[in-house]
Amino acid sequence: MRFRQAWDDALYGPDGFYRRERPAQHFRTSVHASALFGQAIARLASAAGLTQVVDIGAGSGELGRVLRAEGLDVLDIELDDELPSVLTGLVIANEWLDNVPCELAELDDQGTPRYLQHDLTLGDVVEGNDLDWLSTWWPLAEPGDRAEIGLARDEAWSDVVGRLDKGLAVAIDYGHLRDGRPAYGTLTGFRDGRECAPVADGSCDITAHVALDSLAAVVPGGTVISQREALQVLGITAARPAYELSRTDPLRYLSELSAAGEAAELLDPGGLGAFGWVLPEGLL
Ligand SMILES: C[S@@+](CC[C@H](N)C(=O)[O-])C[C@H]1O[C@@H](n2cnc3c(N)ncnc32)[C@H](O)[C@@H]1O
Incomplete structure (x- = not known):
């Protein structure tokens, strides 16, 4: 398989x-x-x-x-x-x-792309649309290369x-x-x-x-x-709130600080x- x-x-x-x-x-x-x-x-x-x-x-x-x-x-x-x-x-x-x-392929020692089997050993030669896709989008260069x-x-x-x-x-x-x-x-x-x-x-x-x-x-x-x-572009920014806000509105400061941290992870x-x-x- x-x-x-x-x-x-x-x-x-x-x-x-x-x-x-x-x-x-x-x-x-x-x-x-x-x-x-x-x-x-x-x-x-x-x-x-x-x-x-x-x-x-x-x-x-x-x-x-x-x-x-x-x-x-x-x-x-x-x-x-x-x-x-x-x-x-x-x-x-x-x-x-x-x-x-998706199918996995590896280049064998002769430079031929082969499908990988369920245990990641080499199987049949890649052909048809799969071969076309490989040639167009992910050409393999050296034996052992995988796509x-x-x-x-x-x-x-x-x-x-x-x-x-x-x-x-x-x-x-x-x-x-x-x-x-x-x-x-x-x-x-x-x-x-x-x-x-x-x-x-x-x-x-x-x-x-x-x-x-x-x-x-x-x-x-x-x-x-x-x-x-x-x-x-959609308005996410990781800019921290102004420190001044921590004195005038500490709760809002904390909430904006936490949002800035989350935004930083997304960005x-x-x-x-x-x-x-x-x-x-x-x-x-
Ligand atoms: C990596 S999770 C991503 C879950 C969610 N989109 C997120 O960003 O947290 C991939 C999800 O795709 C679902 N999935 C895989 N093939 C699917 C299919 N043919 N139709 C609908 N859902 C599918 C899986 O069940 C799984 O819940």
Whole structure:
């Protein structure tokens, strides 16, 4: 069995990781970091004149709670929920696509890309659309180099974008661009807030970074910007309140100080701020 199938079974099979576990117990997303993230998404929807948000891969629905408090109508989509055939409003997928299992490939000693098997050993020669995707988006150079073939993510996102009617879709994830792909790929496991070996037995989350540029190519006029840039445009700032406020209004000072700390985490260029937002050009 190829790794992609094992990965799929491990996360979404009858006893899979996401059938049993809550994401927040195992890793921290922007949604968990601060309500400021959801408030920025609400501003984006409002600036685009949209009153509904569809949150795909909603986890425990934390983003939806913030958005509802901001007056938006929210549809959470999780495993087993059928994606509506027509999507209206602002569609958000925060850290969904890195959890969409994809084929893994490695260059063998003869320079031929081969699929990786469930136990990460070399299998069949990569062919067809997978080979085309590799050549276009992630050419492998040296024997032992590894890639995650992003086709499954591109297809999943293309399916979402193809259902839009009077709506816009934004995918937010950690990822890379063609000129910065990591030589050995990014396959990683997470368990209880820590990285672990990505063993496909259902005991841990398994994730791989998203090829953000190939994803943007399935969106008409698609582009990639960093989360830091996107959130700054949407008014998030990590500026600390003036110290003077601590004397005139200490409670407000403390609340603004705490918000500045949360904003700093969302904007951190070495962390969440480096995430990519894939969106139609001109939306921000
Ligand atoms: C990393 S979690 C992100 C949760 C949340 N969006 C957040 O930012 O905290 C990925 C989520 O995507 C969900 N998921 C995976 N495949 C899905 C699918 N085909 N349809 C809906 N949800 C899916 C998983 O169940 C999981 O809750």
